[in-house]
Amino acid sequence: MELTTITAHRPGPISPILKPGENVAFLMQGSWNFYQVLMHEPLQMGNAILQDIGAIAAGAASAITQSTGVRADTNRLLQVRFAVLDDIRVAVFQAQASAKFANLAGHTQISLMSAQMDPDAALTETFAFEDTHRPWFQVTNPTGVNVAQSRIIAWGIQYILDPLPKSALYDDAGNIRKDLRATKVIASAMAA
Amino acid sequence: MAQRQTPATDLRPRIRKAQAAILLVDTLVATLHDTTAGRTARLKKLWVYNGNAAAAVVEIGTGVVGAAALTNERYPRLRVEPGLYEFVPEDSMPSFEFDTGQDIAVRSSVGGAGAAAVRVMAEVEEIGL
Numbered sequence: 001m002e003l004t005t006i007t008a009h010r011p012g013p014i015s016p017i018l019k020p021g022e023n024v025a026f027l028m029q030g031s032w033n034f035y036q037v038l039m040h041e042p043l044q045m046g047n048a049i050l051q052d053i054g055a056i057a058a059g060a061a062s063a064i065t066q067s068t069g070v071r072a073d074t075n076r077l078l079q080v081r082f083a084v085l086d087d088i089r090v091a092v093f094q095a096q097a098s099a100k101f102a103n104l105a106g107h108t109q110i111s112l113m114s115a116q117m118d119p120d121a122a123l124t125e126t127f128a129f130e131d132t133h134r135p136w137f138q139v140t141n142p143t144g145v146n147v148a149q150s151r152i153i154a155w156g157i158q159y160i161l162d163p164l165p166k167s168a169l170y171d172d173a174g175n176i177r178k179d180l181r182a183t184k185v186i187a188s189a190m191a192a
Numbered sequence: 193m194a195q196r197q198t199p200a201t202d203l204r205p206r207i208r209k210a211q212a213a214i215l216l217v218d219t220l221v222a223t224l225h226d227t228t229a230g231r232t233a234r235l236k237k238l239w240v241y242n243g244n245a246a247a248a249v250v251e252i253g254t255g256v257v258g259a260a261a262l263t264n265e266r267y268p269r270l271r272v273e274p275g276l277y278e279f280v281p282e283d284s285m286p287s288f289e290f291d292t293g294q295d296i297a298v299r300s301s302v303g304g305a306g307a308a309a310v311r312v313m314a315e316v317e318e319i320g321l
Contacts, residue, residue, distance in 0.1 A: 116206070
């Protein structure tokens, strides 16, 4: 199977990276999973997926808290971006112990300043498959005053998928079917 | 005193904040704005109301909370007559930039409890991450 265009984190406003009828493959827990896209729909930046971690004392950090808004139903994939509404810094994890946006220097975080350097939040783009791959957040209050609320918003695209059975993946000779070359690969890791 | 360049196009990431007005009940140094660690700060607007019976001379700079005087005055003093207020809008406020994490301190020449307090409020721009 040839790898085709990796389309996550594209600059500009969020837009679907998968079209109905396309195949998508993503790597979860070390194995590839193949699906066909049936349709997609937007997720509005609304109260339903706004999460308020709550009050945080000056200089303190919250516990690592599972997202309550970025939740997908069975056979659904979410492509979301994040922003914060308060003067906080958010470290994203996916899974709970696996830091996203981190390197040897440390765990880079989303803040109010992120939107100024990355206006469309392209660098925050994250994928979540079904409800078992929700991101987790740890919120830090970097200021010298307590904050009464620490809000994180998300928005994006939801894809309704149809699992491709093994018979659809391999030909009679046991080789990967050539038409799977039209498969888009999700580069973003989603650990369990 | 370090002097920073503020070119016409300053693209550094920044946010505006206004902490609740503080009441100066005595003549000791108080914190006007608690600057976030790692960020520099610039005063953008200032509002002072003098509820005292005597004229208040307000000093802005850096200092230790509770001290009798500021460590460094960074702005010219502001005199506010009894019962009156002074408002310094953004286009009149010099863009002095306080050092990283340095709180903005304030002190008044008079103070008092309740209605006799000198009330000060600032809008501050924090620059950094």
